[in-house]
Amino acid sequence: MARDIRELLKNDQKLIQDKMPRGHEARFLKKLDEELPERSSKSGFTFLNIAASIVLLIGLTLGAYKLVNLNQNVVIPENNVATVTTKTLGDVSPQLKKVEDYYMASINFELSKMKYTPESKELFDGYLAKLEDLNKEYNRLADELIESGPKEQTVNALIDNLKFRLNLLYRLKDKLYELNNSENKYEEVQS
Secondary structure (H helix, E strand, C coil): CCCCCCHHHHCCCHHHHHCCCHHHHHHHHHHHHHHCCCCCCCHHHCCCCCCHHHHHHHHHHHHHHHHHHHHHHEECCCCCCCCECCCHHHHHHHHHHHHHHHHHHHHHHHHHHHCCCCCCCHHHHHHHHHHHHEEEHHHHHHHHHHHCCCCCHHHHHHHHHHHHHHHHHHHHHHHHHHHHHHHHHHHHHHC
């Protein structure tokens, strides 16, 4: 029962006689083009290539940025063992990051609202010098946080520093308001 397929094909004369008619391939391609016309996918394909390239570029840029930031937080001591350091309250815990962000946003907002006159410049500069001293102290405490790790005393000192800076700005705002009001009253009396 088992027959060799090669012998079957040699013996089948009908297969040999069935050849494609001339021009069949050309007619078939013509009909195929009529049924499925070529789309001009060059513009869409080019757009997709550009979009994919941009997404890839953004992804690589973000990856490189995170890698660089990660490397900035790693300190390699002499024994070549890497240890991750903390730089801000946000590195200690997410809740402390919220506290730090709140105070920093409030401080920056208050500073942006401050307007001083030539008469109040000396007062303003004095408060800014105090703020700069507090900023230096904050950086010193942040370095201490890096060196000794997160301790309750250091974390509390950092938060107190932020509170004190914000309170200092509120006092400056009040003083500037008082100064401007006294100047306005003086101008009214002069008129």
